[in-house]
Amino acid sequence: MLKPNKYLLILLTTVVAYVLYEYYRPKPINWEPTYQNDDKIPFGTQALFELMPDAWQGAPIKTVRLPVYNFLTETKLPVRSNYVFVCHDFNADGNDLKKLLSYVGRGNNVFISAYILPDSLSTLLGFKADEKDPLKADSTLRQNFVNPQLRKAGGYNFFHDDGRNFLMINKSQHVMVIGRNARNEPTFIRVQYGKGQFFVHNLPLAFTNYYVLDKKTSDYAFKALSYLPVLPTYWDEYQNQGRFDADQQSVFRYIRSQPALNWAYYLVAFGLLSYAIFAGKRTQRIIPVIEPAKNTSLDFVKTVGQMYFQQGEHDNLARKKIQYFLADIRDQYGLNTTVLDREFIETLSRKSGAPNDETDELVRLLRNAQKSTLLSEYDLLTLTRAMERFKQAL
Structure with a gap:
């Protein structure tokens, strides 16, 4: 009967112990802003996504995991609809923007809340958005709506964001300011384009779980989204999670997405490499001694x-x-x-x-x-x- 290799047993024991430790130890709060609609962490958007159907009076809300170009060309859409993006960076190339502009021009609505937007889109719509360095903030600016019926006394304080980001308007003909910060700088605008509208907002943190579930700021996200008409709505997750949803995740992709399993994967790879280097030297075939030829x-x-x-x-x-x-x-x-x-x-x-x-x-x-x-x-x-x-x- 073959004896078990002690090096493999040590490696296996180490990996199992580490996985169990990571699984059962108290998880620290993850403050990373993911904006994902299936994340329960403070800066995910699961709360808003699950509450939206009630606010939309039963209008369907579907998740999109395709690039803008693919979705708008491969999907059979209703006559009119809404397309919502909540992300840190709104990444869209020329083909994406061309289809998005055509989509809005036919009478649909696009809502974008992001810190960074493509220059080509902002130039076309008549505004500019720059993300300020949060490390240089000296205070937190409150946010509020321009509409008196939506304004809140004292405004909204999203203290994880300094509120210094704003939208510089270059063309005011088709631009309507919806929200401003305490310095009276635009932070939320509506741009008429063709038969439809673009809603551009530059504080996506306001739509995350932390602020949607906080009584002081819980109504802000719904007031902002109330500018969209009650229509079938598509919620984009491609910007935050990529193309594959949970049903399409491979085992390897799932392992890489879980911190404990990801570290265990690296540990196994490192252990196997070490085993191949050191144990392989110990067990290699003995080199025979060759006697020199006699004279x-x-x-x-x-x-x-x-x-x-x-x-x-x-x-x-x-x-x-x-x-x-x-x-x-x-x-x-x-x-x-x-x-x-x-x-x-x-x-x-x-x-x-x-x-x-x-x-x-x-x-x-x-x-x-x-x-x-x-x-x-x-x-x-x-x-x-x-x-x-x-x-x-x-």
């Missing part, structure tokens, strides 16, 4: 030498040893061994570093051996010792 030529020479010596062919063996020795001298020191004279002795001593007297004695024995007609066993042994002493002295 069989040396063994061959020894064998041949012993054969000559045992057979008493001392002269033949001695002359072969002299030949091999002189060949080695030629290869190693580049000397000409044809003439073994005084110059040869001095050059060999200098290049080899051997003592001059030993070199002289060796060369003398070599010359005498070359001149002899027959070398005895004594001559062979004397030559062999002299050559070995020379090699050891190097």
